[in-house]
Amino acid sequence: xxxxxxxxxxxxxxxxxxxxxxxxxxxxxxxxxxxxxxxxxxxxxxxxxxxxxxxxxxxxxxxxxxxxxxxxxxxxxxxxxxxxxxxxxxxxxxxxxxxxxxxxxxxxxxxxxxxxxxxxxxxxxxxxxxxxxxxxxxxxxxxxxxxxxxxxxxxxxxxxxxxxxxxxxxxxxxxxxxxxxxxxxxxxxxxxxxxxxxxxxxxxxxxxxxxxxxxxxxxxxxxxxxxxxxxxxxxxxxxxxxxxxxxxxxxxxxxxxxxxxxxxxxxxxxxxxxxxxxxxxxxxxxxxxxxxx
Numbered sequence: 001x002x003x004x005x006x007x008x009x010x011x012x013x014x015x016x017x018x019x020x021x022x023x024x025x026x027x028x029x030x031x032x033x034x035x036x037x038x039x040x041x042x043x044x045x046x047x048x049x050x051x052x053x054x055x056x057x058x059x060x061x062x063x064x065x066x067x068x069x070x071x072x073x074x075x076x077x078x079x080x081x082x083x084x085x086x087x088x089x090x091x092x093x094x095x096x097x098x099x100x101x102x103x104x105x106x107x108x109x110x111x112x113x114x115x116x117x118x119x120x121x122x123x124x125x126x127x128x129x130x131x132x133x134x135x136x137x138x139x140x141x142x143x144x145x146x147x148x149x150x151x152x153x154x155x156x157x158x159x160x161x162x163x164x165x166x167x168x169x170x171x172x173x174x175x176x177x178x179x180x181x182x183x184x185x186x187x188x189x190x191x192x193x194x195x196x197x198x199x200x201x202x203x204x205x206x207x208x209x210x211x212x213x214x215x216x217x218x219x220x221x222x223x224x225x226x227x228x229x230x231x232x233x234x235x236x237x238x239x240x241x242x243x244x245x246x247x248x249x250x251x252x253x254x255x256x257x258x259x260x261x262x263x264x265x266x267x268x269x270x271x272x273x274x275x276x277x278x279x280x281x282x283x284x285x286x287x288x289x290x291x292x293x
Contacts (some may be wrong), residue, residue: 003156015275027134031067033081051080072150079267091122095151120266125135145185171229176247197221
């Protein structure tokens with residue numbers, strides 16, 4: 001029988017992101033997945049409310065963090081991985097193809113001094129790698145499409161599938177970011193749906209279709225039966241046509257140019273300049289062709 005981790009999800013209503021604390025019940029060791037560092041683009045303010053909420057849960061449940069994991073370099077929120085590493089001492093990790101994303105975006109940001117070797121994380125996972133959260137085995141599944149570097153984490157009967165499948169009434173994720181691919185996304189989705197039907201699937205976002213409350217857990221069986229995009233697309237060719245047409249209508253995430261320069265650097269904010277302030281930089285007209293709001 002597969003192991004059953006304890007999973008706590010934390011919804012960030014500003015970015016519709018879900019952060020997770022995944023715990024081994026027997027040892028009380030845990031991993032943090034896709035933590036959010038708060039950022040308000042209107043004022044330029046940063047905060048650690050979301051990350052501190054995770055730390056509060058960990059303290060109350062008497063858990064010990066042993067990993068801080070990102071599934072991919074996020075385009076819609078800052079990663080709190082670096083902040084949490086400083087607070088907990090737990091190592092950080094992401095998929096090994098992050099180096100390709102770093103190379104792509106360092107050119108867009110004209111950032112030649114950025115090390116594009118993944119050294120901002122303590123470990124880079126390859127497809128098929130297995131690691132431990134206490135006595136809980138966790139397998140890494142390379143699942144690109146949304147980004148070049150996306151991975152899913154399969155911990156016992158739970159799979160953390162980031163921006164591949166949303167809840168069944170939300171469909172599937174976009175694949176039009178630099179380096180994205182709708183055909184790769186289709187193949188990643190098929191690999192996830194090949195998991196046992198009772199596998200619990202934990203998604204990275206929930207945009208609350210129809211105004212319902214936030215949800216983030218489904219199963220393989222539910223996705224096969226009810227996902228609104230998969231019901232329309234029975235083949236890869238149908239999905240690619242559907243996904244590409246839909247993505248052309250979507251504006252870019254409002255934080256993409258802010259967030260990627262932080263997230264390809266392991267969640268580190270820019271270093272302070274001579275005046276003691278930190279500054280973000282982003283290029284104009286770098287993502288041409290995207291729909292406007």
